[in-house]
Amino acid sequence: MKRLKQLIGDLKQQQNNPDAALMREFIFYSPKMPLRLYQEQLIAAATQFSVKVFDTYFTKGELNINCFSWGSGKHKVLLTHGWASKALDFYELIVALQQIEDLEIIAFDAPGNGSSVSEFSNLMLYADSVKAIALNYSAPDVLIGHSLGGMANVIALQELGLSPQLLISIAPLIRLKENFEQSLDSVNISAKDQDIFFDNFAKEFPVQASYFNLVNLYQLSTELNHFLAFDPEDHISPYPYLREFLDKNPAVNAKSFEGVGHYKILKSSDLVQDIQFKIAALFK
Template sequence: MKRLKQIVNELKLTQAAPEAALMREFIFYSPKMPLRLHQEQLVAASKQFSLEVFDTYFAHSDVTINCFSWGNGKRKVLLAHGWASKALDFYELIIELLKIDDLEIIAFDAPGNGSSISEFSNLMLYAGSVKSIALNYAQPDVLIGHSLGGMANVIALQELEITPHLLISIAPLIRLKENFEQSLDSVNIGAKHQDLFFDNFAKEFPVSASHFNLTNLYQLSTAIDHFLAFDPADHISPYSFLKEFLDKYPAIKSKSFEDVGHYKILRSLEVIDDVVKRIYALPML
């Protein structure tokens, strides 16, 4: 978090002519919050293991993700956290899932997040983490993703060409470019310099940031049981984008949860209860 504050202060001081490298660092550096005592205790009760994810764009080499597992059931539930988050931010949900028989609950810290060391992170590293777990540890029967993790789950499933029993997206990001714009706006970066950032983005990845729009990218079968939970007043993942997405894919079940916000939605008792009921309702393997 200290480094992020330094970046923000530097950008605000140089907003008339911000450095391209500093804007890049601001977007791709994920701040880290330490575990709280109750989260540390849950980590201590987990099985811990590490996997590799290839970083195509930053390190150009394998990076390590730290993974955690609770339970040893036949049905595998994989949790994918959001930006500037970590596996244990699902603490309240994990505690409730542990009450369900025959589950193994799997979570990970994406590169550059939580305990997984990497200078920068991005959506494709999140999706790569989901793929690495599915290919090298266990194929998930249920995937639950929050925010960027929701977008990553969809991309990973489409690349893996697998069909889970249940996909749950909690306040998923729909448009990555607009999320970047929101972040750059927050430090008063003007349109001209934002254009420079997006030009550089397209050269580095090499697709435009607008390519990462779930409304256009989504190709999952209508046979997948996909549930989406959202707060209509969410400012990080605006309802206007969600509505466009849901209108285009009517097979996706959705439910509005008011006054929970983008981050607190993960701790909402109502949301957790709904998620748990949907997993309970799945047929036994």
């Protein structure tokens, strides 16, 4: 968090001529929040393992992804957290799912988040982490993602050709470019200088940031059992973007949870109970 505050301060001072390298670092640096005591206790009760992903974007080397599991059931549930988050931000949901028999609950810290070491991270490293767990540990029967993790799950499933029994997206990010714009706006970066960032992004990755738009990317089967939870007042993943996605994909079962916001939705007792019920009913 200290590094993020420094980046914000430096960029605001440079707003008339921001350094391109600083803009890049600001976007791809994920601040880390320490575990709370109750989260540490849940981690201590987990089975811990790791998988590797190759980072083609920043280090050009392999990264270790720290993973955690609770239970040893035959039905696998995989949780994918959002940006600047960690596995244990699913604390309430993990505790609730432990009450269901014959489950193994799996979560991980994406590169640059939580306990997984990396200076920078991005959407594709999240998706690659999901793929690595599915290929090298266990393919999930249920896949749950929050925010950027929801977009990563879709990409991973499509690239692997997998179809879980249930996909749950919680406040999923729909448009990555617009999310970057929100972040750059927050430090007073002008539209002209944002164009420089996006030009550099396209050269580095090498696709336009606008490519990562679930309205266009989403190609999962209409037969897939896909539940989507959202808050219509969410400012991180704005409802107009989500509405466009849902209009194009009417098979997705969407439900509104009002007044919880983008992050606190994970702690919503109503949502946790809904997910617990859906998964329990699935494996009766």
